[in-house]
Amino acid sequence: xxxxxxxxxxxPPPAPSRFSxxxxxxxxxxxxxxxxxxxxERRAAPLSAEDQLIQSMPDASPAKWHRAHTTWFFEQxxxxxxxxxxxxxxxxxxxxxxxxxxxxxxxxxxHRRGDLTRPAAADITAYRRHVDAAVVKFFRSAxxxxxxxxxxxxxxxxxxxxxxxxxxxxxxxxxxxxxPIPPAYDPAWQFPASTRKGExxxxxxxxxxxxxxxxxxxxxxxxxxxxxxxxxxxxxxxNLVTNAEWLAFMQDGxxxxxxxxxxxxxxxxxxxxxxxxxxxxxxDGQWHIMTLAGLKPVDPAAAVCHVSYYExxxxxxxxxxxxxxxxxxxxxxxxxxLNDAFGIVWQWxxxxxxxxxxxxxxxxxxxxxxxxxxxxxxVLRGSSLATPEGHSRVTYRNFFYPHHRWQFTGxxxxxxxx
Numbered sequence: 131x132x133x134x135x136x137x138x139x140x141x142p143p144p145a146p147s148r149f150s151x152x153x154x155x156x157x158x159x160x161x162x163x164x165x166x167x168x169x170x171e172r173r174a175a176p177l178s179a180e181d182q183l184i185q186s187m188p189d190a191s192p193a194k195w196h197r198a199h200t201t202w203f204f205e206q207x208x209x210x211x212x213x214x215x216x217x218x219x220x221x222x223x224x225x226x227x228x229x230x231x232x233x234x235x236x237x238x239x240x241h242r243r244g245d246l247t248r249p250a251a252a253d254i255t256a257y258r259r260h261v262d263a264a265v266v267k268f269f270r271s272a273x274x275x276x277x278x279x280x281x282x283x284x285x286x287x288x289x290x291x292x293x294x295x296x297x298x299x300x301x302x303x304x305x306x307x308x309x310p311i312p313p314a315y316d317p318a319w320q321f322p323a324s325t326r327k328g329e330x331x332x333x334x335x336x337x338x339x340x341x342x343x344x345x346x347x348x349x350x351x352x353x354x355x356x357x358x359x360x361x362x363x364x365x366x367x368x369n370l371v372t373n374a375e376w377l378a379f380m381q382d383g384x385x386x387x388x389x390x391x392x393x394x395x396x397x398x399x400x401x402x403x404x405x406x407x408x409x410x411x412x413x414d415g416q417w418h419i420m421t422l423a424g425l426k427p428v429d430p431a432a433a434v435c436h437v438s439y440y441e442x443x444x445x446x447x448x449x450x451x452x453x454x455x456x457x458x459x460x461x462x463x464x465x466x467x468l469n470d471a472f473g474i475v476w477q478w479x480x481x482x483x484x485x486x487x488x489x490x491x492x493x494x495x496x497x498x499x500x501x502x503x504x505x506x507x508x509v510l511r512g513s514s515l516a517t518p519e520g521h522s523r524v525t526y527r528n529f530f531y532p533h534h535r536w537q538f539t540g541x542x543x544x545x546x547x548x
Contacts, residue, residue, distance in 0.1 A: 155277050159269045159284060166288045167262055169518060170197060173298050176315055179251040185244025186308050189536070190301035195227065195243045198254045200291040201261045202227040206234060207496070208287060209261065212280055213268045219260045220249075231496075285348045286496060292518040299422065299516040304536045307409055307420040314424035321421060322515050324433050325469045328368055332467045333548060336362040339461045342486055343525040352500040353525040355488045359457045363548040366454055366462045368469045370477070371445065371541050374430035376437075377417070379445050380406060390447045395440025398533045408436035408535035433474050433540050439508045439532035442478040442541040454544035456481035456509040456527065463511070463524045468542070472522045475540030476510040483507040483529035507531055514538035 174182065174193055182194035191199075202223060209216040218224065226246065228237035238246070249257070269277065299315075306313045342356035343349040385405050388396050398404070406412070409420040410428065417428040419435075437445075446453050454462075456479040463471045471477075484504050491501035507529040513522035516538055530537060 155274060155281070156269050156272070159277060159281070160266050162288060163265060163269070163284065164262070166291050167258070170200065170291060170295055170298070171258070173295055177302065181302065181305070182251045183244060183247065184305045186301075186305040187536075188241035189534070190304050191240075191243050191297065192246075193298050193302055194251050194254050195246070196294045196298050196301070198223065198227040198249075198257060199229055200294050201254075201258050203290055204265055204287050205261050208280065208283060209264055209268065212276070212283075213264065216264060219257050223257065286499075289348065289350070289521065292521040295518050296514070296516040296521075300537050303409075303420065303422055312420055312425050315422040317423055319421065319423040321429065321432050321435075322474045324370060324372070324431065324474065326369055327469060330368060331365040331545065332368055332462055333365050334362040334458060334461055336360070339457070341457050341460055349523070349525060350500055350527075351492055352485070352489070352504075352527050355486055357487050361455075361457050361461050363546075364454070364458055365545040365548055366458060366468065367543040367545075368467065369542065370433040370470050370475060371543065372430065373428050373432050373434050376407065376434040376445065377428075377430065379448050382448070384444060384448050387448075390444040392440060392443060395438075395444060395532065398438075398440055404441070407434060407441070433470065435475050435538055435540050436535050437539060437541065438535045439478050439530075441535075442539075443480070445541065446543055449543060451543040451545050453478055453480040453541060455479055456511055458544060459511045460524060471511075472513045473517070474515055475512070475538050476514050476528055477512045478539060478541045479509045479511055481509045483509050483527070503529065510539060
């Protein structure tokens, strides 16, 4: 089936970025593009063809699909709309590998992505090489003014691919966790060590603070407009909640005490029989966790990971505390006052994922990227161990549904008894 509709992607004016505005812009684009694309392949390298096919739940996607979808993005929005004479690699790939861009044409159902035994993983490798060669040729042959015009689009594409690099880790971990063996993605992988320094709590005095992305460097549209918000007084925990603290919550009956839970949360916990964070398994009286290195004993000192918003909220109530708002988190992180704000776990906030005052989605197909998801989800801040280097920033707004647990998600607490 071929794509039957197309919509031009429109972008804001070019802005200063990782790319220069000199005569070397073409080379900067080539190097940045190839660096991100090669990281995707590095993450896929340990996976067999069978590993790349599996889709263990509707919320996850096969690694093969991630590799193809990120390639389709550049083929569709960069080559297809800006490179004269480019012919798609295969007429069916736009249908197979579009995700949710309705204005870009019809697409294969998300929950059926794991049914695609063909094209094979080797075919996707050929697809990526074909598009990469065409993109590099385009960068090296285009006029400087053209490169300036498409640079914001390239940055969106690269950051989009980095998001899928993180999903490749979270999705394959979920798939491997269904296997009774259980497999290891990388036997040498280790969970990052936490940092504990300074006082346990940071106090934010009441005030009007700047929130959102104010610079012209790269950002997603949901990080703007920059605006002011009333924050405080509040104390934020400098440290992430640990497995030892979570074990105490479990031992105190935290999962069975309905008074600690939101109604929907307790219903989800009861239906799914939650008794511990996702991927935890009790073996001979000891808790273990499924990791990218396989099944490992739970480290009491490590940050708790793979908990839903519902669990995080219940833990906060049990602690006599709260979850912070995303504004409180941003103010504290901007002041560089939080330990492990980045690089270990995404941190749940109690803020609904909604538009900032004055937000408008950009025009064109990429206007579907963030804005249409601004309902029924909660904001997470920071980044995780799976987030690619250079992809995180203090204004980044991640978002998931409150029952989701398969991401690298944890929490820190807030105290309003200042």
